[in-house]
Amino acid sequence: MRAIGLAVDVYKKVFTRPVISPPQPVRHTGFDLDLTIESVRAEAADVVSLVLTRPGGAVLPAWRPGSHIDVFLESGRQRQYSLCGDPRDRHRYRIAVRRIEDGDGGSSEMHTLRSGDRVRIRGPRNAFTFVETAPSYLFVAAGIGITPILPMVRAAGARGRLVYLGRSRDTMPFLDELPATCEIRPDDEVGTSDIPALLATAAPGAAVYVCGPPPVIDLARRTLFALNPTASLHTELFSARAVTDGREFDMVLARSGETVRVAATETALDALRRVQPDVVFSCRQGFCGTCKTRVLGGEIDHRDRLLTPDERPDHLLTCVSRSAGGVLTLDL
Structure with missing residues (x-):
């Protein structure tokens, strides 16, 4: 009986404590490749997707959902973009880029690229690992945050549920690629979404993936485990956090x-x-x-x-x- 009691205590400590995916070690060296842009397609307002291939159609390095590549631009800028295509397609990488008018110019430079242009990339790398063994998944993607989530949703299949947030449908890329069960929530149609209410719908033990701007990520971190202490939380930001606790x-x-x-x-x-x-x-x-x-x-x-x-x-x-x-x- 004492052994059974100890086993129950261990189970409670290991399986009922909140889990936030820890910062993953990110390899900052890797495959360096010169690729050709096969196609450029408008996906939404100020969003284009680019399909990259190897000269001669050679096989590309394998990747898993959540991976990204570094793109080196002619200006000297280096930017990271999530792979949002099909990991089973070893001949093409697809990325998507939203143009930020008041940014530092990297996204605008990406939007000048055309079919046939050459770019140098490094990767793939992964700091947003997809846990393949979760009993169920809740995905919350905001805006361009859909890009790393899209391959995860496909991999999760019937175990996954996707909630897709955005300002309006015309700003939300890849609407035509989403599963029929996806809940699309544009602000101009349904108002600002209640993030804690969305998180509360995750099943016990679910893997919850949230990708989007800092306010969405921070709210998820503050509220998920009070709602669902057996869930695990996995997040990725698509913009830098504001400095709120700094000193001159x-x-x-x-x-x-x-x-x-x-x-x-x-x-x-x-x-x-x-x-x-x-x-x-x-x-x-x-x-x-x-x-x-x-x-x-x-x-x-x-x-x-x-x-x-x-x-x-x-x-x-x-x-x-x-x-x-x-x-x-x-x-x-």
Whole structure:
């Protein structure tokens, strides 16, 4: 009887505690390939899909739902885009890009690409892993957040339920590819969706996948486990979080001697771009490593998902990390 009691205690500890998918280690090197754009198609207002192939039709590296590729643009920009095609098609990658008019130009540059153009990519990589063994799935996709979710919905089959949020139908890509059971909720038709109410519909033990802007992700993290403590939560952002808990600090650029002030509500990267517009960056979320910079002095408040313990004493990712107090001196 005592053994049975211990077994029950172990079951409760392991299977009834809330689970949030931990930050996944992201490989920042991998397959580097020169691909050709086979086709470009308008999918929604300001959204195009691009199908990429290998010259000669050679087989592409395999990928799983949730994977993305890095695209290197002629301007020197590097951007990540989720693969939203069919993982079984080893000859084509498909990505989709929404043009952000007030962004940094990366999405606008992607929208200038045409059939026959060549692009260099790296990947595939995966920081948004699809758990294949879940008893059921609830997918909540907001806007362009449908892109990594779409292959997952196909893989989940009858075990999955998709709720697709957006401003209006004309802004929501891939409506013609969704399963008949998908619940489409444009704001201009049904109003702003009640995220906690949607999450409350997940079955016990479900894998809940949420992809979209920070307010949707943050609300899911705050509310899911109070509603369903046996669920697991898996999230991916499609834009950088605003800085809400920062303090002002100065950065000294060692090579020029210039001092740059970082405001409490901006990132070190945004401050750097005022004086060095061509400084390299990509994900703006602390996982790709493009903006990794050597630190020559000062204490670092690390907020990334990438750096190893050996790198943390003298490197930071400028897109998310900050000073822990005092001046940071950067090798720039």
